[in-house]
Amino acid sequence: MIELPIVEYLRGQPVTGRKIYIIEDEQDISELMRFNLSLEGFAVETFSTGEAGLKAIEENAPDLLILDIMLPGMSGLEICRQLKEGQNTKKIPTIIVSARGEEADVVRGLEIGADDYVTKPFSPKVLHARVEAVLRRGQEARKAAEVVQIGGLTINAGRVEVLVDGEKVSLTQSEFRILHFLAQRPGWVYTRSQIVEAIRGENYSVTDRTIDFQMVGLRKKLGSVGHLIETVRGVGYRFRDSEPNL
Ligand code: CA
DSSP states (O other): OOOOOHHHHHHHSOSSOOEEEEEOSOHHHHHHHHHHHHHTTOEEEEESSHHHHHHHHHHSOOSEEEEESSOSSSOHHHHHHHHHHSTTTTTSOEEEEEOTTOHHHHHHHHHHTOOEEEESSOOHHHHHHHHHHHHHHHHHHHHHHHEEEETTEEEETTTTEEEETTEEEOOOHHHHHHHHHHHTSTTOEEEHHHHHHHHOOTTOOOOHHHHHHHHHHHHHHHGGGGGGEEEETTTEEEEOSSOOOO
């Protein structure tokens, strides 16, 4: 059983008031969804344009977004693309609502990163089931990403804490992000640019050139498990998927 600080726990699994935004220009459909999802205990807000929806999301991200494809102005696909490109918005679970004959758009949406879709007309029960399924998948993914343990190394993302053989190791934010990023997919090789892209944040000034420098520091701080980060010559770095046979 993983113990998480209470704030992380609440953020991951709000017991009440899970928030859903709906971007849909057809008022009847929008209202029907709002009404039924409210009955299921969700706090629902509706928007008739992508511009209004995006603004609200920037200010206060929902737990899930229901997105119509055909909208006046910005299309649902464009909204989806923008959200998936945003560091703070890319993880918002998104369900596309499509009309019959929009299969190609649905496929595009799923490729861009939407989690699921429903075709109009749909029953409120089906929509609710899809919403719960997408939220559940997100929760499972978050739990899996929360704690990584390999050999003597434990990375607790919720606590932003790293333990080596049970001892806490003090890392900078960049070092922590690099380690956590690599360790989530052991065996996968990442280029310096991919690492920079993945860990970029508002207050991080990491560049391709400083990555090597960060790696040296990180390995040193990790001591006995520093060898878990491997340099792949001419490519980049990877986190070992097993202990080397020494
Ligand atoms: Ca529409």
